[in-house]
Amino acid sequence: MLLDVRNLTVKLNSTNLTINAIDKMSLSMRDGSIHGLVGETGSGKSLFAKALIGTLSDKWTVQADRMFWQGEDLLKLSTDKRRQIINRDMAMIFQEPSRSLDPTVTIGEQINEVIPKSEFQGSIFSRRQERLQIAKNLLIRVGIKHYQQCYDSYPHELSEGLCQKVMIAMAIIRSPKLLIADEPTDAMESTTKIQIMRLLQKLNTQKNMSVLLITHDLESVINYAEEMTLLYSGQSVESGAVKELLKRPYHPYTQNLFKSIPKFNTDTRPKSRLETLPGSTPPLQHLPIGCRLGPRCPRAQKECVYTPKSVKLKGHVFSCHHPINLE
Amino acid sequence: MSVLLEVNDLSKTYKRKVLPWKSKHITALEKISFSLDKYQTLAIVGETGSGKSTLAKLLAGAEKPSTGEILLDGKAIFTTEHKERCKNIRMIFQDPATSLNPSVSIGQILEEPLKLNTNLTALEREDKIKKTLARVGLLSDYMWHYPHMLSSGQKQRVALARALILDPKIIVADKPFAAMDPSTRSQMVNLLLELQQTFGIAYIFVSHNLNIVKHISDQIFVMQDGKVVEQGKTLEILKAPRHGLTQKLLYSQQMLRKN
Numbered sequence: 001m002l003l004d005v006r007n008l009t010v011k012l013n014s015t016n017l018t019i020n021a022i023d024k025m026s027l028s029m030r031d032g033s034i035h036g037l038v039g040e041t042g043s044g045k046s047l048f049a050k051a052l053i054g055t056l057s058d059k060w061t062v063q064a065d066r067m068f069w070q071g072e073d074l075l076k077l078s079t080d081k082r083r084q085i086i087n088r089d090m091a092m093i094f095q096e097p098s099r100s101l102d103p104t105v106t107i108g109e110q111i112n113e114v115i116p117k118s119e120f121q122g123s124i125f126s127r128r129q130e131r132l133q134i135a136k137n138l139l140i141r142v143g144i145k146h147y148q149q150c151y152d153s154y155p156h157e158l159s160e161g162l163c164q165k166v167m168i169a170m171a172i173i174r175s176p177k178l179l180i181a182d183e184p185t186d187a188m189e190s191t192t193k194i195q196i197m198r199l200l201q202k203l204n205t206q207k208n209m210s211v212l213l214i215t216h217d218l219e220s221v222i223n224y225a226e227e228m229t230l231l232y233s234g235q236s237v238e239s240g241a242v243k244e245l246l247k248r249p250y251h252p253y254t255q256n257l258f259k260s261i262p263k264f265n266t267d268t269r270p271k272s273r274l275e276t277l278p279g280s281t282p283p284l285q286h287l288p289i290g291c292r293l294g295p296r297c298p299r300a301q302k303e304c305v306y307t308p309k310s311v312k313l314k315g316h317v318f319s320c321h322h323p324i325n326l327e
Numbered sequence: 328m329s330v331l332l333e334v335n336d337l338s339k340t341y342k343r344k345v346l347p348w349k350s351k352h353i354t355a356l357e358k359i360s361f362s363l364d365k366y367q368t369l370a371i372v373g374e375t376g377s378g379k380s381t382l383a384k385l386l387a388g389a390e391k392p393s394t395g396e397i398l399l400d401g402k403a404i405f406t407t408e409h410k411e412r413c414k415n416i417r418m419i420f421q422d423p424a425t426s427l428n429p430s431v432s433i434g435q436i437l438e439e440p441l442k443l444n445t446n447l448t449a450l451e452r453e454d455k456i457k458k459t460l461a462r463v464g465l466l467s468d469y470m471w472h473y474p475h476m477l478s479s480g481q482k483q484r485v486a487l488a489r490a491l492i493l494d495p496k497i498i499v500a501d502k503p504f505a506a507m508d509p510s511t512r513s514q515m516v517n518l519l520l521e522l523q524q525t526f527g528i529a530y531i532f533v534s535h536n537l538n539i540v541k542h543i544s545d546q547i548f549v550m551q552d553g554k555v556v557e558q559g560k561t562l563e564i565l566k567a568p569r570h571g572l573t574q575k576l577l578y579s580q581q582m583l584r585k586n
Contacts, residue, residue: 040508040509040510040511041478041479041508042478189374189375189535190535190536190537190576190579190580191374191575191576191579193579194579216508216509218509219538219580256510257509257510260509260510260512260513261509261538271520271542271543273517273520274513274516274517274542275513276510276513276514276517277510280478280480280481280511281478283478
């Protein structure tokens with residue numbers, strides 16, 4: 001097991017109340033897999049990533065039964081030790097790459113800045129040559145053909161897809177064990193999107209780098225990920241192998257999400273109604289008690305005011321009082 | 328009976344001065360003709376810079392075309408008043424978060440087009456706003472809210488309400504679902520289809536999500552470099568794409584298996 005998080009709770013402390021933005025969420029990742037973390041806006045996907053790499057400010061408190069990274073509990077380590085491990089093993093890329101790159105500095109300089117000292121082998125006098133060589137190799141590795149041109153240009157001169165490739169290049173410099181991709185293809189053209197997803201897939205198979213794919217785009221998760229975890233308002237809904245989930249979802253929310261994409265139910269006529277849940281996701285200050293899906297759930301009953309325990313069944317983990325497809 | 332919207336030889340070229348005596352012409356959109364009827368939906372797909380947004384802007388009147396004419400109910404649109412066009416063709420933009428003015432309440436946002444285009448009194452305007460909000464599934468209390476108090480799905484509903492408030496015949500939507508979650512997206516799709524079935528509005532969608540396009544549209548245009556490379560009924564084209572670009576787009580969204 002590469003990453004094993006059990007009952008993670010992230011609290012937001014404000015002056016008069018504390019809010020559980022993530023409530024008892026669990027996630028486990030196998031070594032060398034692509035794991036999709038799916039949820040709507042504001043469901044706490046990005047918050048999870050931030051809690052994992054420890055970049056939350058002191059407004060937030062992170063608690064968990066355990067947060068194991070290759071057998072070591074990250075929350076029990078000292079800050080320095082934890083930072084070292086994260087620095088060595090994890091890397092993260094963000095959505096809207098052109099905004100996360102520095103607009104005033106060329107791509108080449110930005111890549112040079114992240115090359116760690118341990119990568120250099122030669123003497124101090126050959127550093128310049130080495131730097132150039134490493135940066136170029138990286139750009140080639142992420143599939144940029146005109147690397148020299150890319151090396152000399154500024155972020156605004158490159159397309160969104162190229163910028164994301166540069167971001168990936170900067171992330172894989174230390175060959176991390178886990179790459180956290182936070183909505184890497186959000187608002188991109190479909191042809192660019194497929195290039196980025198292919199690249200991540202290639203890195204996954206060739207370098208055995210695990211990818212945590214955080215996205216609301218269910219289609220790409222289904223096409224590229226092996227396992228997925230669904231999140232609703234900070235509570236984990238269901239997790240398991242993608243194929244199994246598609247075949248037989250146990251949680252009403254999962255089923256509904258799959259049904260909301262016209263492609264997966266081929267029998268829908270064009271212009272017919274798509275199935276959706278009524279209402280919208282609750283804002284953080286008005287979270288319902290118990291199962292947070294409760295007020296919108298078609299199968300909600302009396303017990304749903306208590307938070308459901310997660311049940312493990314045939315490799316799925318789901319938390320619901322009244323699961324479907326069990327008969 | 329004449330068709331609702333008819334477009335003849337519409338095109339757009341931009342002129343750029345390279346030197347004081349020399350200018351360069353860039354064709355954003357080559358000549359295009361089509362017609363659209365009530366209850367119909369036209370989808371425009373293509374890559375970046377293929378001129379789909381230009382076409383949407385020309386139809387909505389945000390840009391002046393270089394050649395050609397647009398006929399609405401058989402009347403040329405440039406000879407009629409500008410107000411008439413505003414009333415009949417409305418536009419929805421890509422990102423509702425940035426297309427709504429953050430310093431103005433929802434009520435005022437919706438009142439603006441009424442003030443500019445109709446002669447309604449203040450009371451009638453308020454009534455109309457409440458009715459339109461109810462139509463898109465929002466409470467009339469939202470009149471007093473500001474855009475930042477709403478979720479992104481609700482914001483897109485407000486943007487739709489702003490388009491609907493003048494009872495238009497055609498709505499032009501520029502990538503309305505690009506930044507939406509699957510469940511809010513389906514709610515929005517349902518709402519748009521419902522409105523089409525009750526009021527007979529014609530839609531023109533610019534989009535790159537072929538799944539949604541397949542679901543909602545009757546006709547499809549595939550564009551590349553300002554040219555329409557493939558056009559026809561959506562189902563037929565998506566079943567048997569002829570042009571390379573259509574195939575590429577379909578393949579990139581896993582709707583076509585490579586043989």
